Amino acid sequence: MAVPLIETRHLKKYFKTPAGLLHAVDDVSFKIQPGETLGVVGESGCGKSTLGRTVLRLLEATEGEVLYKGENILRYSKRDMKKVHLNMQMIFQDPFTSLNPRLSISSIIAEPIKVCGTLKDKGDIQKKVHELMEVCGLPERYVNTYPHELDGGRRQRVGLARALAVDPEFIVCDEPVSALDVSVQAQILNLLMDLQDSKGLSYLFITHDLCVVRHISTNIMVMYMGKVVEYAPKDELFQHQAHPYTKALLSAIPTTDLSRRGRERRALTGEVANPIDPAPGCRFAPRCPYAAERCKQPQELKQVAPGHYAACAMCQP
Amino acid sequence: MRKKKKSPVKTVSGRSVWGMVWFRFRKNKLAMAGLFLLLFMMAAILAAPLYVPYDQVVKQNIVEKFTAPCAQHWFGTDQFGRDLFARIVYGGRISLFMGLGVVAISFVVGCALGGAAGYFGGRVDSVIMRFVDMFMAIPAMLLSMAVVAALGTGVDKLLVALSISQIPRFTRVVRSSIMTLRSQEFVEAAKCCGTSSARIIMKHILPNGMGPVIVSATLTLGQVILSIASLGFLGIGVSSPTPEWGTILSENKIHIRYHPYLGLIPGVCIALAVMAVNFIGDGLRDALDPRTKN
Numbered sequence: 001m002a003v004p005l006i007e008t009r010h011l012k013k014y015f016k017t018p019a020g021l022l023h024a025v026d027d028v029s030f031k032i033q034p035g036e037t038l039g040v041v042g043e044s045g046c047g048k049s050t051l052g053r054t055v056l057r058l059l060e061a062t063e064g065e066v067l068y069k070g071e072n073i074l075r076y077s078k079r080d081m082k083k084v085h086l087n088m089q090m091i092f093q094d095p096f097t098s099l100n101p102r103l104s105i106s107s108i109i110a111e112p113i114k115v116c117g118t119l120k121d122k123g124d125i126q127k128k129v130h131e132l133m134e135v136c137g138l139p140e141r142y143v144n145t146y147p148h149e150l151d152g153g154r155r156q157r158v159g160l161a162r163a164l165a166v167d168p169e170f171i172v173c174d175e176p177v178s179a180l181d182v183s184v185q186a187q188i189l190n191l192l193m194d195l196q197d198s199k200g201l202s203y204l205f206i207t208h209d210l211c212v213v214r215h216i217s218t219n220i221m222v223m224y225m226g227k228v229v230e231y232a233p234k235d236e237l238f239q240h241q242a243h244p245y246t247k248a249l250l251s252a253i254p255t256t257d258l259s260r261r262g263r264e265r266r267a268l269t270g271e272v273a274n275p276i277d278p279a280p281g282c283r284f285a286p287r288c289p290y291a292a293e294r295c296k297q298p299q300e301l302k303q304v305a306p307g308h309y310a311a312c313a314m315c316q317p
Numbered sequence: 318m319r320k321k322k323k324s325p326v327k328t329v330s331g332r333s334v335w336g337m338v339w340f341r342f343r344k345n346k347l348a349m350a351g352l353f354l355l356l357f358m359m360a361a362i363l364a365a366p367l368y369v370p371y372d373q374v375v376k377q378n379i380v381e382k383f384t385a386p387c388a389q390h391w392f393g394t395d396q397f398g399r400d401l402f403a404r405i406v407y408g409g410r411i412s413l414f415m416g417l418g419v420v421a422i423s424f425v426v427g428c429a430l431g432g433a434a435g436y437f438g439g440r441v442d443s444v445i446m447r448f449v450d451m452f453m454a455i456p457a458m459l460l461s462m463a464v465v466a467a468l469g470t471g472v473d474k475l476l477v478a479l480s481i482s483q484i485p486r487f488t489r490v491v492r493s494s495i496m497t498l499r500s501q502e503f504v505e506a507a508k509c510c511g512t513s514s515a516r517i518i519m520k521h522i523l524p525n526g527m528g529p530v531i532v533s534a535t536l537t538l539g540q541v542i543l544s545i546a547s548l549g550f551l552g553i554g555v556s557s558p559t560p561e562w563g564t565i566l567s568e569n570k571i572h573i574r575y576h577p578y579l580g581l582i583p584g585v586c587i588a589l590a591v592m593a594v595n596f597i598g599d600g601l602r603d604a605l606d607p608r609t610k611n
Contacts, residue, residue: 058505082511090509098502102524102607111520112510146607159506166510 003070004031005202006055006088006170011064013047013054020277024050026226027064030219034169035196037203039217039234041210041249045272047226048206049093052172055204056088057081068170086116089163093175095155099147105158106143109133112165132161137191153184160191164199172204177212189216210253214238219307222246225275225283228301232308242310245284282313290314341604348600355593358586362409373403375558383576392582395569399558401579405586408560413590415476416542422480424534427487432518434488435495446492449485457482457544458551465553472555479544483537490533494526528602535598539591562587 013025024047032038040048053059055066057073065072073084089112092098099108109129119125130140136157147155156176163171173192177185193216195201207213213220213234220237222230222245230243241247248268270287281296282288288295294313301309342348378398386393392401434445452460457479464478498504499522507517546563549555555564562583569579 053505056509058508078511085509085511090506092502092506094502098506100503100507100521100525102605103520104607111507111512115507115510115512115516148608162506 002033004067005034005069006032006204007065007067007070008055009065009067011051011054011066012062013050013059014062017276022276023047023226023278024275025054028223028226028228029064030221030228030231032170032202032204034202035200036218037196037205037216039205039207039213039220040223041207041213041220042223043208043272045275046223048208048223049174050226051223052090052174052204052206056085056090056172058090082116086118086166087169088172089166089168089170090172090174091156091159091163091176094179095152095159096147096179098159099155101147104144104146105133105138105150108147108158109161109165112162116166118166128165129161132164135164135195136161137187151184152180153187156180156184156188157191160188160195164195167199168201170202170204172206174206175208176205178207178209185212192216210250222249225272225278227283228309228311229284230308230310231301232305232310236305236308240305240308242304242308242315243284243312244288244290244314246310282311337607338601338604342600345600345603347596348604351593351596351600354589355597358409358413358590358593362406362413365403365406365410369400369403369406371403371407373400374407374560375399383572385576386578393576393578395565395579396572401565401582404560404565405562405583408562408565408583409586411472411555411559412542412545412562412587415472415479415545416538416590417594418476419479419483419541420534420538422476423483423487423537424530426480426484428491428523428530430484431488431491432495432523435492436499436514436518436522438496438499442492445488449488452481453485453489458547461544461548462551462553465548470553475545475548475553475555478548479541482544483541486533486537487530490530491523491526494529495522498522498525524605527605531598531602535591535595538594539587542587542590 007030009029011025011028012023015022015024026047028051030038040051042048050059054061057066061074064074066074068084068088073081076084103111106126106129109132110125113119113125113128119128129143133140133143138154138157138161142150142154147158150158156179159176176192177188180188189212192203196203203216205213205216217234219231219233221228222237222243224245230237230241230246232242237246238250241250268287273283273286279296280298282291282299285291285295292313297313299311299313301311302315304310304315376399378394380398381390381394382396382398384390384394384398390400390402392405395401395404430445430449434442434449455463460482461475461478464481465474468474468477495518504517504521507521512521543563545555545561546567549561549564549567555561565583566580566587569576569583573580
């Protein structure tokens with residue numbers, strides 16, 4: 001198999017709090033091949049966003065490795081990181097705070113080009129900005145408007161154009177559609193997928209919306225309290241969930257199918273446990289209907305089917 | 318109809334960022350009035366030697382003391398018969414220009430210190446802020462006296478002394494407005510493409526936190542002009558017979574009851590200067606913010 005574009009090995013990010021260490025991301029490993037999308041799902045506070053930021057080094061990892069084309073970028077100096085940033089960008093969740101309100105749309109999109117110095121000539125930069133706006137479906141007349149004059153969907157397009165400005169290969173999408181209306185969500189998702197086809201982009205797609213993740217992902221990773229509980233190709237995951245948490249999560253998807261109205265729902269009870277200094281065993285155990293004594297042992301990811309991994313004591317490799 | 322819709326876009330697209338700021342500033346009548354007033358005062362002060370000889374400032378003429386404003390002495394004369402108009406015009410050199418100079422210096426240094434403290438946080442913040450707190454704990458007047466005692470007297474020393482006493486205020490205001498901005502997503506987006514900290518602070522954070530800082534700068538000017546006067550009264554920096562608005566005000570205050578113009582005129586000058594700067598500050602704050610209507 002070819003070298004993956006992005007790979008993490010045992011990536012950990014702990015935050016120091018007065019009460020102890022908060023395990024935001026705990027021992028996460030994944031691989032993304034060029035042109036693929038890895039969807040990361042989980043409930044609020046499970047470390048999805050922290051994972052995305054740690055991969056881009058917006059947060060410094062506590063332990064582990066992030067490999068870009070086989071090289072560990074966590075050891076890179078600031079200058080080397082600048083080159084890496086040309087290939088790795090990010091789209092943010094809130095289109096209302098992710099754009100600098102003082103800059104016009106064209107300056108926002110031109111900013112990464114100016115900072116990275118990929119283009120020097122003013123005319124070239126302007127040309128590139130117009131090109132990016134067209135690619136992202138922004139009419140040219142918005143070039144000198146300011147973020148507050150645009151609606152959420154258009155702002156998110158601006159955010160996308162900014163991310164694409166340096167022609168990256170990999171984009172971390174941190175809940176890029178969760179702040180948008182459903183009709184606009186579809187437009188942005190389709191735009192992301194079109195761009196993936198035409199430019200061969202890879203995404204790390206963070207979301208809590210299962211329908212969205214099914215639409216866009218190649219592989220899906222389910223996280224719970226900083227740990228990966230299940231990792232599988234999209235269709236495999238939606239058909240054969242191995243982990244009780246994933247099952248509960250997927251059964252929560254609303255359906256419009258009347259014949260399945262009376263189906264069994266595994267609504268979860270209880271709250272997410274405290275992520276500060278958690279016990280070594282399975283972190284889902286306190287809420288798990290199948291929890292047993294063996295769940296107090298640390299759970300490793302085990303292969304349950306080709307390419308399908310789950311971290312549960314019930315799963316036999 | 319179509320043409321009408323298109324035209325505003327066209328007028329806007331031709332402008333640079335500062336062109337836009339000027340465009341918005343010009344629409345604010347009060348701000349423009351303030352700007353003209355300030356420019357007029359500065360021009361009158363700078364061109365003073367052309368129409369009043371400096372001689373008039375110090376020449377005493379006891380016979381004509383306490384002359385009310387008339388054709389010969391536009392602003393009247395004081396207790397020594399010195400022409401008040403000449404004293405006001407030459408006094409502005411110190412009051413207005415030193416006032417603006419102090420505000421400018423403390424503004425720039427305060428932005429740099431407060432910017433670094435607010436943005437980096439942690440140890441940098443602690444070191445800078447404890448240092449600034451130290452200066453804040455000493456009354457401005459005492460601090461200025463200490464600086465003047467260390468460096469010697471003179472207008473330039475006074476400038477340094479007053480600037481140092483104003484820096485803590487700016488540092489505090491800048492720091493607090495930056496701390497609310499540094500965790501915004503657009504700052505992260507800037508970090509994401511490897512933007513340097515200096516550029517993030519200058520381009521992304523400071524412009525967004527300028528509002529309260531500009532207001533505080535305009536308010537500081539009046540205070541500085543009065544501080545120059547009180548320091549002059551204590552014999553530090555500017556002392557009689559060198560004219561200066563605050564000094565004129567304080568040396569004439571005992572005669573205000575029978576010759577109110579002696580207090581009124583320098584007072585009005587200080588008030589006008591502060592007001593002009595206030596209007597300019599308000600206009601600038603709005604003009605720098607693209608969210609205000611064009």
